[in-house]
Amino acid sequence: xxxxxxxxxxxxxxxxxxxxxxxxxxxxxxxxxxxxxxxxxxxxxxxxxxxxxxxxxxxxxxxxxxxxxxxxxxxxxxxxxxxxxxxxxxxxxxxxxxxxxxxxxxxxxxxxxxxxxxxxxxxxxxxxxxxxxxxxxxxxxxxxxxxxxxxxxxxxxxxxxxxxxxxxxxxxxxxxxxxxxxxxxxxxxxxxxxxxxxxxxxxxxxxxxxxxxxxxxxxxxxxxxxxxxxxxxxxxxxxxxxxxxxxxxxxxxxxxxxxxxxxxxxxxxxxxxxxxxxxxxxxxxxxxxxxxxxxxxxxxxxxxxxxxxxxxxxxxxxxxxxxxxxxxxxxxxxxxxxxxxxxxxxxxxxxxxxxxxxxxxxxxxxxxxxxxxxxxxxxxxxxxxxxxxxxxxxxxxxxxxxxxxxxxxxxxxxxxxxxxxxxxxxxxxxxxxxxxxxxxxxxxxxxxxxxxxxxxxxxxxxxxxxxxxxxxxxxxxxxx
Amino acid sequence: xxxxxxxxxxxxxxxxxxxxxxxxxxxxxxxxxxxxxxxxxxxxxxxxxxxxxxxxxxxxxxxxxxxxxxxxxxxxxxxxxxxxxxxxxxxxxxxxxxxxxxxxxxxxxxxxxxxxxxxxxxxxxxxxxxxxxxxxxxxxxxxxxxxxxxxxxxxxxxxxxxxxxxxxxxxxxxxxxxxxxxxxxxxxxxxxxxxxxxxxxxxxxxxxxxxxxxxxxxxxxxxxxxxxxxxxxxxxxxxxxxxxxxxxxxxxxxxxxxxxxxxxxxxxxxxxxxxxxxxxxxxxxxxxxxxxxxxxxxxxxxxxxxxxxxxxxxxxxxxxxxxxxxxxxxxxxxxxxxxxxxxxxxxxxxxxxxxxxxxxxxxxxxxxxxxxxxxxxxxxxxxxxxxxxxxxxxxxxxxxxxxxxxxxxxxxxxxxxxxxxxxxxxxxxxxxxxxxxxxxxxxxxxxxxxxxxxxxxxxxxxxxxxxxxxxxxxxxxxxx
Numbered sequence: 001x002x003x004x005x006x007x008x009x010x011x012x013x014x015x016x017x018x019x020x021x022x023x024x025x026x027x028x029x030x031x032x033x034x035x036x037x038x039x040x041x042x043x044x045x046x047x048x049x050x051x052x053x054x055x056x057x058x059x060x061x062x063x064x065x066x067x068x069x070x071x072x073x074x075x076x077x078x079x080x081x082x083x084x085x086x087x088x089x090x091x092x093x094x095x096x097x098x099x100x101x102x103x104x105x106x107x108x109x110x111x112x113x114x115x116x117x118x119x120x121x122x123x124x125x126x127x128x129x130x131x132x133x134x135x136x137x138x139x140x141x142x143x144x145x146x147x148x149x150x151x152x153x154x155x156x157x158x159x160x161x162x163x164x165x166x167x168x169x170x171x172x173x174x175x176x177x178x179x180x181x182x183x184x185x186x187x188x189x190x191x192x193x194x195x196x197x198x199x200x201x202x203x204x205x206x207x208x209x210x211x212x213x214x215x216x217x218x219x220x221x222x223x224x225x226x227x228x229x230x231x232x233x234x235x236x237x238x239x240x241x242x243x244x245x246x247x248x249x250x251x252x253x254x255x256x257x258x259x260x261x262x263x264x265x266x267x268x269x270x271x272x273x274x275x276x277x278x279x280x281x282x283x284x285x286x287x288x289x290x291x292x293x294x295x296x297x298x299x300x301x302x303x304x305x306x307x308x309x310x311x312x313x314x315x316x317x318x319x320x321x322x323x324x325x326x327x328x329x330x331x332x333x334x335x336x337x338x339x340x341x342x343x344x345x346x347x348x349x350x351x352x353x354x355x356x357x358x359x360x361x362x363x364x365x366x367x368x369x370x371x372x373x374x375x376x377x378x379x380x381x382x383x384x385x386x387x388x389x390x391x392x393x394x395x396x397x398x399x400x401x402x403x404x405x406x407x408x409x410x411x412x413x414x415x416x417x418x419x420x421x422x423x424x425x426x427x428x429x430x431x432x433x434x435x436x437x438x439x440x441x442x443x444x445x446x447x448x449x450x451x452x453x454x455x456x457x458x459x460x461x462x463x464x465x466x467x468x469x470x471x472x473x474x475x476x477x478x479x480x
Numbered sequence: 481x482x483x484x485x486x487x488x489x490x491x492x493x494x495x496x497x498x499x500x501x502x503x504x505x506x507x508x509x510x511x512x513x514x515x516x517x518x519x520x521x522x523x524x525x526x527x528x529x530x531x532x533x534x535x536x537x538x539x540x541x542x543x544x545x546x547x548x549x550x551x552x553x554x555x556x557x558x559x560x561x562x563x564x565x566x567x568x569x570x571x572x573x574x575x576x577x578x579x580x581x582x583x584x585x586x587x588x589x590x591x592x593x594x595x596x597x598x599x600x601x602x603x604x605x606x607x608x609x610x611x612x613x614x615x616x617x618x619x620x621x622x623x624x625x626x627x628x629x630x631x632x633x634x635x636x637x638x639x640x641x642x643x644x645x646x647x648x649x650x651x652x653x654x655x656x657x658x659x660x661x662x663x664x665x666x667x668x669x670x671x672x673x674x675x676x677x678x679x680x681x682x683x684x685x686x687x688x689x690x691x692x693x694x695x696x697x698x699x700x701x702x703x704x705x706x707x708x709x710x711x712x713x714x715x716x717x718x719x720x721x722x723x724x725x726x727x728x729x730x731x732x733x734x735x736x737x738x739x740x741x742x743x744x745x746x747x748x749x750x751x752x753x754x755x756x757x758x759x760x761x762x763x764x765x766x767x768x769x770x771x772x773x774x775x776x777x778x779x780x781x782x783x784x785x786x787x788x789x790x791x792x793x794x795x796x797x798x799x800x801x802x803x804x805x806x807x808x809x810x811x812x813x814x815x816x817x818x819x820x821x822x823x824x825x826x827x828x829x830x831x832x833x834x835x836x837x838x839x840x841x842x843x844x845x846x847x848x849x850x851x852x853x854x855x856x857x858x859x860x861x862x863x864x865x866x867x868x869x870x871x872x873x874x875x876x877x878x879x880x881x882x883x884x885x886x887x888x889x890x891x892x893x894x895x896x897x898x899x900x901x902x903x904x905x906x907x908x909x910x911x912x913x914x915x916x917x918x919x920x921x922x923x924x925x926x927x928x929x930x931x932x933x934x935x936x937x938x939x940x941x942x943x944x945x946x947x948x949x950x951x952x953x954x955x956x957x958x959x960x
Contacts, residue, residue: 116731117837161680168677174684175655190926196835197648197867198907200641200691201922202931202950204654207687211680228737251596257708301781355676357597387677427678442681446670450938451682457937458930470682 015055018076022058022100025068030059030106041103042095044088047348047398048408049433052097052467054081061106063181063189063220070218071187073100074463081465082214084124084156087148089351090432092160092213092468102218104155113138113226119178119195121223124155131224140226143170146428147340147351147391158219161211163428165262168386170227172428174210181221182209185463195223208454213430214465216458231300233261235329236322238312239282239289243267245315246291247362250385253311254358260308260386261298264336267291267365269372269380270343270393274335277342282335283319291365293385294336295322296329339382343395346378347403350394352411354418355427358388367417368392375410377403389427431469439470495535498556502538502580505548510539510586521583522575524568527828527878528888529913532577532947534561541586543661543669543700550698551667553580554943561945562694564604564636567628569831570912572640572693572948582698584635593618593706599658599675601703604635611704620706623650626908627820627831627871638699641691643908645742648866650707652908654690661701662689665943675703688934693910694945696938711780713741715809716802718792719762719769723747725795726771727842730865733791734838740788740866741778744816747771747845749852749860750823750873754815757822762815763799771845773865774816775802776809819862823875826858827883830874832891834898835907838868847897848872855890857883869907911949919950 022031032038033056042051055078060066073080079099086093095101104125112121115138122131128149135142145164146152156162158180163172179193192205209217240246246265253263266274272288275281283289293312297304305322312320323329343349356364365381372379383390394410396403415425415438425431425438440448451470455462502511512518513536522531535558540546553560559579566573575581584605592601595618602611608629615622625644626632636642638660643652659673672685689697720726726745733743746754752768755761763769773792777784785802792800803809823829836844845861852859863870872894876883895905895918905911905918920928931950935942 116735116839118734161684163678172678174680184926184930188926190930191924192927194904195902196837196904196907198643198652198835198869199904200654200908200910201905202911202919202927203696203934204641204684204687204691205927205930207684208934211684216683228735230737255596255708257710300783303780355678357676359596389678422675424674424676424679425681427676428680430680431682439682444671446664446668447672447682447685450664450670450685453937454683454688454934457933 014076018072018078019056021072022056022069025072026058026060026065032057038095041083041086041101044086044091044093045351046089046091046432046434047350048404048411049091049094051091051094052099054095054101055098057101057103059103059106063183066102066183066218066220067187067189069100069102070183070185070463074185074187074461077461079466080218080463082155082159082218084153084159085151087152088156088160088430088432089353090430090434092430092432092465093156094433096467104153107220110134113140115140115226117195118226119223120226121221122154123221124153124158124219126154128152128154128157135226136229139229141229142176142224142226144173144176154222154224155219158210158222159212159214160430161428163384163389165264165384167428168384169259169261174207176225177206177210177222178225179223180206180209180219182217182219184217185459185461190217193223211430213432213469215455215469216464230261230298232326233296233298233329234305234322234324235332236295236305236308237282237319237332238293238317239319240291240316241289241318243291243362243365246293249293249311249315249317250361251359252314253308254386256307256311258304258307260295260304262294262296263384263386264294264382265291265361265385265390266294266336266339266382267380269369269378270339270382271335273342273346273380274338278334278338286318289318292335294333339393343393346395347397348395350407350411352392352394352414353389353427353429354392354415354423355389356418356421356423358386360421361385361388361390363421364390364418368414371410371413371417375406375413377406377410379410379414388423433468436470494556498552498558499536501552502536502549505552506538506540506545512537518575521563521566521581524566524571524573525831526569526571526912526914527830528884528891529571529574531571531574532579534575534581535578537581537583539583539586543663546582546698546700547663547667547669549580549582550663550665550943554665554667554941557941559946560698560943562635562639562698564633564639565631567632568636568640568910568912569833570910570914572910572912572945573636574913576947584633587700590614593620595620595706597675598706599703600706601701602634603701604633604638604699606634608632608634608637615706616709619709621709622656622704622706624653624656634702635699638690638702639692639694640910641908643864643869645744645864647908648864649739649741654687656705657686657690657702658705659703660686660689660699662697662699664697665939665941670697673703691910693912693949695935695949696944710741710778712806713776713778713809714785714802714804715812716775716785716788717762717799717812718773718797719799720771720796721769721798723771723842723845726773729773729791729795729797730841731839732794733788734866736787736791738784738787740775740784742774742776743864743866744774744862745771745841745865745870746774746816746819746862747860749849749858750819750862751815753822753826753860754818757818758814766798769798772815774813819873823873826875827877828875830887830891832872832874832894833869833907833909834872834895834903835869836898836901836903838866840901841865841868841870843901844870844898848894851890851893851897855886855893857886857890859890859894868903913948916950
C-alpha cells in the first residue's frame with residue numbers, strides 16, 4: 001500500500017466511524033447521505049458562489065442530539081455547517097466538501113410565549129412568520145421581519161444578524177435577543193443572556209453569537225423580546241419624477257425626528273416590473289415614476305404620515321396619498337410585495353444588500369442604474385429608506401452570453417459604490433462566502449487578528465463553518 | 481544576597497524602567513506617583529470593597545499615548561486599571577497594588593457632532609452631560625443618562641454598559657454605540673463597528689468591549705448614535721397608599737403598549753427623606769405616600785400620560801396629576817432629583833442596583849423594607865419602573881456598631897431577593913469587585929470557561945484590570 005492509500009483507508013475508517021456516531025445520535029432516518037437527497041441542502045439563494053458535497057446532512061431533534069453530533073464531528077476533525085431554511089444570500093449555509101450539514105428542520109417548537117413578561121422562547125427551526133403570528137395571537141408583536149419571513153428561520157436570522165423593514169423603528173434581530181442556548185465545538189452547552197429587559201452580567205455573549213454566521217457555535221434555543229401589539233396600520237404612498245427628489249424627501253422626513261413603522265423605497269426599474277406583473281399602473285398618466293416611497297405608521301396618531309406627506313410634497317411628489325382603510329392600504333402595499341414575483345419571469349435573480357448613510361440613498365440608486373447600463377444586466381433597487389439598507393435586485397438570463405460573469409461584475413460594482421458612499425460591507429445579510437475579501441479589507445490587520453483570536457478561543461479545532469466569513473488562520477486550517 | 485532580595489532588586493529595576501517609559505510616553509507632569517496625590521484615584525463610589533496602592537496614575541492625552549503606556553505595561557507584566565470619573569458603584573476602577581491606573585481626564589474632546597448623519601464622535605473622558613448638551617445645541621438627542629450624568633464619563637458608561645431612566649424607551653449606552661477605537665494589550669489599535677445605522681460586518685466587537693469593564697481593552701474613541709431633539713416634556717406624578725398598587729399601575733401601564741420617556745418609582749423611605757430635605761409635602765393630608773411614580777412623556781401626544789393616569793387611577797392612586805407647564809414639571813421632578821442630597825445628611829450611602837422582571841417591582845420593594853428592618857440600616861428604593869432596574873439606597877452611620885458589616889449584609893440580601901425574583905446579577909452597573917462570586921454562579925462552568933477563553937484570546941498576559949469582574953484562570957494570574 002502506498003502512503004496515499006494508507007491515508008485514504010484511514011480516512012474511510014474515520015468517516016465510517018463518524019457516520020455510525022451520527023446514526024447513534026439522531027437515528028438512521030435522520031442521517032442523509034444519498035447525493036440525490038442531500039442535493040437540496042447544498043446551496044442557499046446565492047447563485048454566484050460554489051457549494052461542496054457534504055459527508056452527510058443530519059436532522060437532530062433537540063439540543064442533546066445537536067451536542068452529540070457536534071462533539072462527534074469535532075473528535076473526528078470533520079467540520080459542521082449549520083443550516084436553517086437556506087434563504088440566505090451569501091452562501092454561508094452552503095455545503096462544504098466532506099463536512100456535516102446540520103439542519104434545524106426538526107427543532108421547530110415555540111416553547112413559550114409570555115405576554116406579561118414580554119418574551120418568547122423558541123427553537124432555531126421556527127419559521128419567522130410563525131413566531132410573528134404566534135406573538136400576534138397572544139396580543140404581542142415580534143418586530144424583526146426579513147423579506148423572506150414566510151420561509152426563513154429564527155436560527156438563520158440569529159446567525160446572520162438579519163434586519164428587515166421594521167428594523168429602523170423596532171430594532172433588528174440582534175436587538176430582540178435576551179438569551180441564547182448554544183452548543184459549542186466541544187459539544188458542551190452554553191447559556192447566555194437573561195430574561196429581563198436590562199442585563200450586563202459579564203461579556204455580551206448574545207451579541208457575539210448573533211451575526212457570527214455559524215462560525216462560533218450552534219444556537220439551539222433563543223429567548224426573544226416581544227412588545228405589545230401595535231394599533232392598526234395607516235398607509236401612504238408617494239411617487240416622484242426623479243430619484244433625487246425621493247432621496248431628499250426621505251432625508252427631510254428623517255430630520256423631523258418622526259419614525260415610521262416602515263418606509264420603503266423602490267426605483268423605476270423595480271416599479272415598472274411590478275406594474276407589468278400586476279397589470280395596473282399607479283399613476284393615471286405620465287408613465288412609471290422614477291421612484292416610489294411606501295410608508296406605514298402604527299403610532300395611532302396623524303403626526304408621522306403628516307410629516308411624511310409634507311416631506312413628499314415639499315420635494316415635488318407627483319403623487320402623495322394616504323389612507324386609514326385596510327383594503328386600500330393592502331392595495332398600495334401590494335405593489336411593494338409584488339416585486340419578487342414580478343422579477344421571477346425575467347430570469348435568475350440575486351437579492352443584493354448594501355447599506356449607505358441615509359442621505360446617500362439617491363446616489364446609490366443612480367450608481368446602480370449606471371452599473372446596469374455598463375454590465376447589461378437588469379438592476380432594480382428597493383429597500384429600507386429609514387436605515388439606508390437597500391436591496392439591488394440583479395436579474396439575468398443564465399443562458400445569455402457571460403451572463404453570470406456580468407451579474408457578478410454588477411454585484412461587485414454596486415458593493416464598491418456603497419463602500420465609496422461610506423457604507424459598511426454588510427448591513428443585514430452577512431458575509432458568508434460572497435464578501436470574505438471585503439471583510440478582510442474592512443477589518444484591517446488588527447481586526448482580522450482579533451476575529452481569529454476569538455474564533456480560536458471558542459472553536460480551536462475549526463469545527464464550525466470554516467469556509468465562511470473569514471479564513472481561520474494565516475494558513476487556513478481546512479480548504480473545501 | 482538571598483533569592484528574595486535578588487528578586488526584589490529585579491522588581492525594583494523593572495519598575496524604574498517602566499516608570500521611565502511612562503514618563504517618556506506622557507511626560508513627567510502626567511505620571512503621578514506621590515501617594516498623597518494618587519490617593520484620590522484609588523476608589524470609586526462603592527465603600528464596601530477594598531482598593532490597592534498603584535505604582536502610578538498616568539494621564540495620557542491621546543490614543544498613541546494610551547497605546548505607548550499599555551504596551552510598556554504589558555511588556556513589564558504590570559496590570560493597568562482604566563479609570564473614568566470614578567462614579568462607578570462596583571469598585572471596577574479601584575486601584576490595584578502595583579498596577580498603573582490610566583485616567584481619561586485629558587481626553588475630553590467632542591470631535592464631531594454630525595446632525596445629518598446622526599452621530600457624535602467623542603473621546604472617553606467626555607462628561608456624559610457635556611455630550612447631552614452638545615447634542616441639544618445641534619438639535620439632537622443623546623439618550624443614555626446615568627444618574628451621575630453630570631460627572632460620569634462616556635468611557636466609564638461604555639466600560640460598564642450603563643443605563644439610566646431613558647434606557648427602556650431609547651436604549652442604554654450599548655445601544656448607542658456605532659463604532660469604537662480600542663487599544664489592545666499589545667498597544668495595537670483596533671477599530672470596531674461602522675457609521676451607518678445598520679451593520680453586521682464580522683463579529684459584534686462593539687458589544688464585546690462595551691460592558692467588559694476594562695478587562696479586554698481601553699476605549700480611546702467612540703462613535704455614538706444621536707437622534708433628533710424631542711418635543712417638550714409633559715410631566716405627571718401619581719402617589720399610592722400601598723406599594724402593591726403602585727406596582728400594579730406600572731404593570732397595567734406597560735400592558736397598554738405605550739412607552740414613556742421616563743417612568744420612575746420611589747418608595748416611602750426615599751420619598752420621606754426628600755420631603756424632609758425639601759421641607760414640602762406632596763400630599764396636603766394623609767402623610768407620605770407608600771410609593772410615588774414620576775412620569776414624563778416626549779411624544780407630543782396625550783396618549784402616553786392618559787394611559788398612565790388611567791393605570792394610576794384604576795389602581796387606587798391617592799394623587800394623580802399631570803402638567804404641560806415646564807415650571808410645574810420641574811417642581812414635580814425636583815422631588816425625584818432631590819434624593820441624593822436628601823440622603824447625604826443621613827450617613828454614608830451605597831447606591832445599589834438590582835434588576836427584576838417588570839411585574840415584580842412591588843415584591844422587591846417590600847423585600848427591601850424587610851431587609852432594612854432585619855439589618856437595622858436605612859434602605860430606600862427608587863428606580864426605572866419601565867425596565868425593572870431599581871436602585872436600593874443603603875445608608876448607614878459609619879461610626880455605628882458593625883454598620884459597615886450590616887450594610888454589606890443588606891446589600892447581599894437585596895441582591896439575593898432580586899435573583900430569587902428572576903433578575904440577573906446586574907442590569908446596568910456591572911460586576912466590578914462587588915459581584916464577582918455572583919457572576920461565577922450566574923455564568924456556570926461553561927459560561928465562565930468561555931469568558932476566560934475570550935479574555936485569554938484578547939489579553940493573554942492579563943494586563944487589563946485583572947482584579948475585576950472574574951478571575952482570569954483557575955489559578956488567577958495575579959493577585960492584588
